Amino acid sequence: MKRTRIIGIVSVKGGVGKTSITSNLGAVLAKNFGKKVLLVDANFSAPNLAMHLGVVQPEVTIHHVLDGKHHIFTAVHDFEDSFHFIPASLYYPKRVSYDSFKSKLKHFSGKYDYILIDASPSQEISATLDAADALLVVLSPDFPTVSTSVSTVRLIEKSKKQLLGLVLNRVQKKSFELKRKEIEDTLGYSVLATLPEDQRMFHSLAAMRPYTLLYPQRKLTEKYIALAQHVTGETLPKVRSRWWPF
Numbered sequence: 001m002k003r004t005r006i007i008g009i010v011s012v013k014g015g016v017g018k019t020s021i022t023s024n025l026g027a028v029l030a031k032n033f034g035k036k037v038l039l040v041d042a043n044f045s046a047p048n049l050a051m052h053l054g055v056v057q058p059e060v061t062i063h064h065v066l067d068g069k070h071h072i073f074t075a076v077h078d079f080e081d082s083f084h085f086i087p088a089s090l091y092y093p094k095r096v097s098y099d100s101f102k103s104k105l106k107h108f109s110g111k112y113d114y115i116l117i118d119a120s121p122s123q124e125i126s127a128t129l130d131a132a133d134a135l136l137v138v139l140s141p142d143f144p145t146v147s148t149s150v151s152t153v154r155l156i157e158k159s160k161k162q163l164l165g166l167v168l169n170r171v172q173k174k175s176f177e178l179k180r181k182e183i184e185d186t187l188g189y190s191v192l193a194t195l196p197e198d199q200r201m202f203h204s205l206a207a208m209r210p211y212t213l214l215y216p217q218r219k220l221t222e223k224y225i226a227l228a229q230h231v232t233g234e235t236l237p238k239v240r241s242r243w244w245p246f
């Protein structure tokens, strides 16, 4: 039986890249590391994980599960025979409590190597903090995001869950950006990965496929592989070719 590790991808700041990181880290863990992976949308009021993965109107979602209408196994969707995901409803006719989220995920114990939870930036983040074994904090290198991340870090510390580290997203290497060291000193945790800004992310959104699958040789994919190495503790041989033209 597998030891399932549940990792929450969190930030109390919206729009910093939680969903992008959930889908791309998941894709890399499955494709490059051969892991069995489930992604779960826990952004209950403004979900969009499914849209990153080609599903616009899922029939059975985490909302139906939390509402007691369906078993969680029936909400599992397959992405290209590579990994699984559980979407959330963009619109659900009634408010559902997420108190049972953690216990619902327990049904998957031993079935996956990794469950990645795409958290909400709102107070719904508590469902992710409750269900996860460990957390990755996503942020970008600007002052408002880093200062908001102090609250994210404090919330995690209060939850007594393990904070694996920081994922610095949309880095442009511009002089106005906060430096990695300044961010680490402010928050007291290490940056595990520095993910560059790449406009091709918008092509990936339009194609509804993770960037790392569309652009397997790009720098951003290389960085996602490095992040997956941190998460798994496993190393892969370097595969990027110098001469690759794309």
Ligand SMILES: Nc1ncnc2c1ncn2[C@@H]1O[C@H](COP(=O)(O)OP(=O)(O)OP(=O)(O)O)[C@@H](O)[C@H]1O
Pocket (backbone or CB within 6 Å): 013, 014, 015, 016, 017, 018, 019, 020, 021, 043, 046, 119, 120, 121, 169, 170, 171, 195, 196, 197, 198, 199, 201, 202, 205
């Ligand atoms: N490295 C990147 N380079 C360029 N654009 C990016 C990068 N990462 C994410 N984005 C873009 O930033 C936007 C927000 O990303 P995403 O939806 O993943 O954030 P989020 O934290 O999940 O947002 P929310 O808090 O609303 O759930 C998207 O348009 C995405 O394509």
Ligand SMILES: [Mg+2]
Pocket (backbone or CB within 6 Å): 018, 019, 020, 043, 048, 118
């Ligand atoms: Mg999101």
